[in-house]
Amino acid sequence: MAAGATEDVELAILALPKKSFHCAACLCPLKPPVFRCENEHFVCQACGGANKHCGPCGREVSYTRSRFMDGVVDAYKVPCLYKGHGCAMDDIPYHSAADHKASCKHAPCYCFDCRFVGSPAKLVRHLASPSGAHAWPVEKIKGNADADADAKPLYTGVLWVDGPPAPPRQPLGCSFRLKATVASCSVPGVVDMDQGWLHAHVSPNMLHGHGGESGDCELHLRLCLTKLA
Known part of the structure; x- marks a missing residue:
């Protein structure tokens, strides 16, 4: 054969059970390096590399590398599920x-x-699609969100919501606390809601006051922001 010539490779089509391509011990798909015991149990590196116990055999064995099986599992190709x-x-x-x-x-x-x-x-x-069932308007937004986020200082925000005092026969009042990492906003006085601000869903029993004729009630909040180093 002349130097540089390509040798034609004749392919053989084999029908093997899919379990043949799975580790005999952990049942995960086999990938190189593949090991085998003297009873021809093929296992993955995690089950047969430094391990000397063969699960299918139920005893100590001597594993050897199976380069033939390395080639077999590499040759088994499948299309994408999608x-x-x-x-x-x-x-x-x-x-x-x-x-x-x-x-x-x-x-x-x-x-x-x-x-x-x-x-x-x-x-x-x-x-x-304008002719579809939804016809949503679409706009392409360009920007470097990662660079912008890195430039903003980060804070730990703790929000307390304090309910009204407990009734005479109830030992504890009603309150809860939220804690999250928040980023400062580039516009002073504007809350950057997209950066993960603190959200609280408050039950009516957390409100102070009975409303009266005006229907006014108060919600008592405490907020502590600590800049992260």
Whole structure:
């Protein structure tokens, strides 16, 4: 054969049970390096690397590296589960399929108002299409949110809500406390609600006063902000 020539590789199609590609001990998908015991139980590195106990055998064994099985598990390729939603990956190693699924940008999204299911891009078109059922207006917003957030000082905010004094026969009054990390706002006097401010849902029994003819009641709040170093 001339130097640099490419050798044709003839492929063989095998039908194997899917469990053959799973660790015999922990049942997770096998990926290199694969180890085997003398009874041909194939296990992953976590179960057979430094471990000398074979779960399926139920005794101490001597594991050896199976480079043949390394090639077998690498050769088993599957398409992305979201191929129908636009993902073109159809040769993912079986042992990496779960990792790809977790980060695939074509993972389907669901419309809140109807039964539409599709990729994020298709969901945007579904919601924004003028001829569709929703016809939402869409605007593209540009900005460097991370850089802006890093420039803002962070504070620990503690909010107390104090209810009215306890009745004579009740030992404790009603109060609660909220604590969160908040960022300062770039505009003085304006609360930056998108940066995770403190939200409190207050029960009517936390209000001071009976209202009277005017219906006025008071809510007693205490707020402490501490700048983080």
